[in-house]
Amino acid sequence: MSTATAALRPADAVIPALRALLGERLSTGAAVREQHSRGEDTTTPHLPDAVAFAATTEEVSRILALCHQHGVPVVPFGAGTSLEGHVTPVRGGISLDLSRMTAVLEVNAEDMDCLVEPGVTRQQLNDFLRDRGLFFPVDPGSHCTIGGMCATRASGTNAVRYGTMRENVLGLEVVLADGRVITTGGRTRKAANGYDLTRLFIGSEGTLGVITKVRLRLHGIPEAMSAAVCQFPTLAAAVGTVIATMQSGIPVARIEILDEVQMAACIRHSRLEGFRTLPTLFLEFHGTPAGVKEQAEAVEAIAAEAGGTGFAWATDAESRNRLWQARHDAYWAAIALRPGARSVTTDICVPISRLAEALLGAKRDIEESGLVAPIVGHVGDGNFHTCIVVNPDDPAEIERAWALDRKIVARALDLGGTCSGEHGVGLGKREFLEREHGPEALAVMRGLKATLDPKGILNPGKMFRN
Amino acid sequence: MSTATAALRPADAVIPALRALLGERLSTGAAVREQHSRGEDTTTPHLPDAVAFAATTEEVSRILALCHQHGVPVVPFGAGTSLEGHVTPVRGGISLDLSRMTAVLEVNAEDMDCLVEPGVTRQQLNDFLRDRGLFFPVDPGSHCTIGGMCATRASGTNAVRYGTMRENVLGLEVVLADGRVITTGGRTRKAANGYDLTRLFIGSEGTLGVITKVRLRLHGIPEAMSAAVCQFPTLAAAVGTVIATMQSGIPVARIEILDEVQMAACIRHSRLEGFRTLPTLFLEFHGTPAGVKEQAEAVEAIAAEAGGTGFAWATDAESRNRLWQARHDAYWAAIALRPGARSVTTDICVPISRLAEALLGAKRDIEESGLVAPIVGHVGDGNFHTCIVVNPDDPAEIERAWALDRKIVARALDLGGTCSGEHGVGLGKREFLEREHGPEALAVMRGLKATLDPKGILNPGKMFRN
Known part of the structure; x- marks a missing residue:
């Protein structure tokens, strides 16, 4: 079982038809192609032959049907924040940019779910939800799109309490390699109704289909939230505090480590005041006022035992936000x-x-x-x-x-x-995949790829080394 | 895309080889075959040609390799508690009984995970874990096996707080249709390392592979637990209380409804005293002592507003257990x-x-x-x-x-x-599957089935109407 990418052809065959379909939203200009030549990683840039900005599922379907017919590679593109080469069109073809599909189609406050297009960013979604008392917890920090987060099975700071995209996506609309459109999952909290197609596409990195709608599970904004920062004499003391906290079953909402090098970078980049360049934990607690207090006191006691000092509190939204903004900017710092x-x-x-x-x-x-x-x-x-x-x-x-x-x-x-x-x-972690899963499991993954993308047009060269 | 079950052949070709492999653990006796002719459902019983009691992964692999070679159906069997005909060998063949694979292979208390064989029941596992301060929360009530729970994506009373098998299985060992053995998932809480094969097999109902090991996520036994029962003048009042409780975001551990007919049955069957034949909620709260009190008071206030009466408490383990035993026996009642x-x-x-x-x-x-x-x-x-x-x-x-x-x-x-x-x-819900998912998504499911089980030997006739 191997993916049949050998016969992939250049995009010339589809560009006229795509231009007829998309008009100015089909770009072959150098600057746009350059912008779509890689993510935020260090992979060697590759230019796509053209960039297609899709506006609807119907357009995505027609783009894929065309590219499938002609064996042209399609590389889905959201905000371009990938750190592993996902959006680099290593075999050319069409960069399929979904970042203009930004509608929030439904918010069901009473069931705490919503339906969004893939180009919505998590910040846009949370801005939209705030007045309704709801939020979407998965927070990788970057200005990524919900579609990209699905494709990479993203998680981030809140996952320790709320889970990752694996746990927080209820269903998807996916356009298959040949242009067929399917809907997976549903609106219920659980189901035992056939194969879990939703989870098959979550984490498939654009290699099995193109995600065009996402139904997300939302959460109520907690009644009380508090953040804390604690600094440690050694990295070992900070890590020990994390392990003891987790093993105590304290339901922390976030628990992040920054070593002294990262702290120095953040202090400089984000003008954080009052902190030393020591290994540091950033924490957040969510719950009822009493619950939050209880959790924080429990962690403070564990930290103190490990020599942690300056368990500093930030219960007001502004200082909490400043703290987490600095954490989110850690990569840039x-x-x-x-x-x-x-x-x-x-x-x-x-x-x-x-x-x-x-x-x-x-x-x-x-x-x-x-x-x-x-x-x-x-x-x-x-x-x-x-x-x-x-x-x-x-x-x-x-x-x-x-x-x-x-x-x-x-x-x-x-x-x-x-x-x-x-x-x-x-691209970056392909060499580890076989060692991690073994050849037979990898063969099953390749078999799934061959079944859903028999011509190997979807994000070729990613995940598997051919 | 359709499953190729037309060519399935009777089991005669494999029985001598299976007998050589398993000795007395290959049974063709009438009583044993009868026992494996259906679950606890009302489907028409079908006798398997033989029942193979496997003891090791290696044996499961050899059984499947043989049956694959000869095109003989294989129907995995655990505790036989299915309510939808899963274990009925509608096309004969081998009933592959895994109920003797009952080893708990690892318990990693510090990471709260364990590795078990598929024949372990959830009660056996929880008895084993109790002294370690851990428990496995997924609780469908019946005396089912962990393997069967994986295969049906089971959930039950605790799922509202702890999730279902989808959320609580970290990884699997699976024997594929042709006898190859794969390992899926891993020991980490999250991963973005390729297709989610674990979730593909969870809920696949024995149609994609045979589960031979399960790595489960465990939870710490909560510091405090309390149960409560509340009775309502009408079913509408009871349901309204559930909806309001869930929409308030109160993290109840269990919230179960029994209508007045079910209550009458339980009062009689389980000799429940002190309850009236009214619509009733059974509740349970987990957390710190203060958290449990807070949750219960919040629900009590919601229930009182809906006319709920007799919010009766059971904080001691014995009365809690009596209550939940009655709930678990509701089916038998x-x-x-x-x-x-x-x-x-x-x-x-x-x-x-x-x-x-x-x-x-x-x-x-x-x-x-x-x-x-x-x-x-x-x-x-x-x-x-x-x-x-x-x-x-x-x-x-x-x-x-x-x-x-x-x-x-x-x-x-x-x-x-x-x-x-x-x-x-x-068997029972096949007719709804197409309506629920639509023909294209169902075609994808059939495609996955054909990829992983090209000869259609694994639990044929289930999930899809051919």
Whole structure:
């Protein structure tokens, strides 16, 4: 079983028909193609032959039917925030830009669900929902689209309490490779009604179909929220606090680690005041006023025992937002350490009991490598990143960064972990997939790909090494 | 795309080889075959040609390789508690009984996960875990196996708080139709590392592979638990209380409805004292002592407003257990209303805002039908059952029961619901699948089936009408 991408053809055959369909929304201009040549990663840019800005499901369906007929690659594109090469058109073809499909089609406040188009960003959605007392919790930090978040099975800071896209998507509308449109899932909280097609497309990285509508599970804005920051003498003390907190079953809403290098970067980039360049935890608690107090006191006691100091509170929305804005900008703060830099980003995730080994091991690897790589992560889930800051024009340095990435990932796999907690496989993590799943499971994945995309036109070259 | 079951052959070709492999664990005796001829449902029994009791993954692999080679049907069998005909060997072949694979292979208390064989029942697992302060929350009530619960995407009373098998399975070992063995998922809380094969097999009802190991997510036994019972003057008042409770975001651990018919049956069957034959809610709250008190008081206030009376508490383990034992025995209490009876069971699930329409509509349908059908259900998820009590030897009555079932399901689908919240499709709900998903999505499901089981040997005749 292997994907049949050998016969893929250039886009010339479809461009006239696409222009007839889309008018000015079919672009072959250099600047637009350049913009769609890669995400925020360090992959080698590849120009698509054209960029198609779709406005409706019907258009997506017709674009795919055409490209399928002619064997032309299609690479779905949202906000272009991928860190693993997902949106790089490595075999040319059409970059299918869904970022103009931004309608919020339904909000069912009483059932806490909504239906959105894939180009809606999580911030747009939360702005829209705020007056209704609802929010969508999955928060990867970047200005990503809901469609892209589905495609990569995204998670982020709130996942420790609210789950990832796997848990928070109720259903999808998907356009298949040949243009057929299906609806998956439904509006109920649970169902035992056939194969779980929703979860099959969540995390499929644009290789099985193009997501054109998303039904999301929403949550009530908690009655009470408080954030806290705690600094530690050592990274080991901070990690120990995370492990003890999680093992105590305290339902923290967020628990994020920033090592002293990342803290220095954030203090500088986000003008954070009152903090030292020490390993730090950012925390948030959601619940009733009494529940939030109870949770926070429990974590404060654990932190104090580990030598944590300055358990600082931020219960008002403004200081909470400033804090989380700094956390969200951690990636930009990291690459701002060197002008013009980009990042090779690790994304490992391990069982919580192995987090200290994984994280302190990564720290040692970084020190030995001589590279600059702040550590930041969603440690409540056992997931953290090292943003290895590189000069994008220095292939030798990029290769050293990938070597460091491979070392950190290899240790994670040895500890029962995964190469990707939330960024996805894309181009960057393909080599680990077989080691992680074994050849037979990978053959099943390839079989699913061949079934749903027999001509291999959907985001070819991603996830699998051919 | 359709499943290639036309060429299935009788089991004679494999029985000598299976006997050589399994010895006395390959049975062709009438009593054992009869026992494996159906579950707890009202489907017409079909005898398998033989029953194979597997003890290891290796044996399951060899059994499947043989049956695949010879085109012989294989029907996985656990505790035989299916209510939708899943274990009925409608095309003969081998009933593959996994109930002797009962090892708990690993418990990782610090990561709150475990690895079990598929024949472990949820009670066995929870008995095993109790001393470690952990529990597995998914609780369909019956004495079902973990493997069967995976196969049907089971849920039950605790799902409103802890999720279903979809959310609580971290990974699987699966034997594919041809005997190849794959491992899916992993030990981390989240991952973005390729297609979600775990969720593909969860709810696949034995039609895509045979589950031989299950890695489960466990939970800490809550610090405090309390149960409560509240009775209502009308079914509408009880349903209204459920909807208001869920919409308030109170994290109830269980919220179950029993209509007055079901209450009468339970009072008689389980010798429940101190209750009237009124529509009733059974509730449970988990958390810290203060959190549990807060939740319960909030629900009590909502119930009182709806006219609920006798909000009775049970904080000690013994009275809590007696209460939930009665709830778990509701199915048996229902069919005990008529000696020798069985049940045609509806299993609809709707968005919570439509629950009153669905449930009160079902109540009217039952009254109009003249049949006896207690209502009981996991209403926090919008899921409830009507156990339509029938004489299993009266085909005309069974047909009337199915007609009632179809009416209740049709309304649920009109309300944005599903034909099955947790029991699965099996034989009984196949006719609804196309209406629910549409022909294109069903074609995708059939395509997945054809890819993973090209000869159609795995539980043929289930889920799809050929």
